[in-house]
Amino acid sequence: MAFINLKKKEVQVKIVYYGPGRGGKTTNLEYIFKKFQERIKSDMVSIKTHGDRTLYFDFFPFDIGKIKGYDIKVNLYTVPGQVKYNATRRLVLQGVDGVVFVADSMALRREHNFLSLKNLQENLAAYNKNIFKIPLVLQYNKRDLAKQGIQLLTIERMEKDLNSKLKVPSFGASAMSGENVVPTLKKIISIAVASLHKELK
């Protein structure tokens, strides 16, 4: 649950980028970090293996300014996507306020997307959270690869595969070029903040 300090008028919101390994979660955070560097006072924390894969999480806090008079601090996290790191992945989800699910558009990775989304549902359930209720945005990443002739799943296919029941906002994106990275972030923040507001009512 987000933390609200009424006196300091400050809200801390935890957003987690989830998805299959190599889908582009870390690249999303790196893009956001570079793009807004002058507004982020910390370094990006990355706990990774020697092979440069995420071992635990990437993290940085992001001050997005005021909403309704409250200073909103968004703590952005990624999880390690590899199947064997489920214990740490679950730990990162503790107290999550919103999830961006980064799916891989490559046709070869279709199965990985399914499995990871199912794994998200299970891990949320471990904290008594429902994937149908938690603020969630889907991102279909790596759309740029179409130009290189790599076979991609169509957006319609991915919507059917992943979003037919969830019916949450979704974006085709390229974390590499930055296309739709910021709109994805803005969307999840606005949904998460709106849901907090409801919780307080």
Place this chain on the structure above:
Amino acid sequence: MEYGFGQKELDRVESILKEELIDIGVNVTLLIDMAGNIIARCDDGNCQHDLYSLAALAAGNFGAVNAMAQIVGEENFTLLFHKGESESIHFSKVEDDFLLITIFGNDVSLGFLRLRVEEVAKKIKDSLLYKTMLLANLLDSESDAD
């Protein structure tokens, strides 16, 4: 989360942190939740550390250590201590949902600090409110502000 703090209780927690810890020479103290959010903080006025990242890592670290405890059949480890050249860091669990972090230099003895941390943890527990009370409390102060 089952518990939380109202604004009045939070003010009380910050003054406890100051009187019991900062005033005996502790450099920084933070109360965080297991999600890595900072609930309350207090420092001696010359803290340059990136406390948000520290909180994220501390929550992750504590979560990992507790997961290890379960693997080896311990219920959990309630405190952790890391000693550095000039600054050391101490973590102590408060109920199941919070972590009290203190960073201190060589001028503070570990034994004394531990006693203080224990007392502080007790006092913090007394300031906890159940979530339903907390929400009522929040709504109260919301309407006060309007």
